Amino acid sequence: MKRDRAMTIHFMDGTKVSFAFPAQTQNEAARSIMFDEMLKQPYLLVEADGALFVYPVANIKSIQLLNLSGQAIKHAPKGLIRGATVVR
Numbered sequence: 001m002k003r004d005r006a007m008t009i010h011f012m013d014g015t016k017v018s019f020a021f022p023a024q025t026q027n028e029a030a031r032s033i034m035f036d037e038m039l040k041q042p043y044l045l046v047e048a049d050g051a052l053f054v055y056p057v058a059n060i061k062s063i064q065l066l067n068l069s070g071q072a073i074k075h076a077p078k079g080l081i082r083g084a085t086v087v088r
Contacts, residue, residue: 006066009044012059019048020068035077 003020010016025031038044044060046053 004068006068007046008064008066009055009060010062010064011055012061017053019046021048032077039077 003022005023006018006020008016008018023031024034042057044055044057044063046055
């Protein structure tokens with residue numbers, strides 16, 4: 001399985017955890033729906049290395065998602081700002 005996506009979860013206490021994972025579906029529209037549904041849940045669930053990780057969304061400061069394959073997001077969530085640059 002090609003792991004072409006990455007996610008870093010930044011927690012309120014300053015810690016973070018990162019995961020690499022394959023695309024969950026090849027269909028861009030289905031991927032957008034899955035993302036919208038994920039944002040409505042009280043917990044972020046991640047299956048990794050034979051374990052289930054359950055993160056209460058209330059403890060999450062931000063989630064950074066990376067598309068490592070370089071493909072553009074075709075069916076993005078509503079309100080997505082494209083072409084931005086991080087300024088520190």
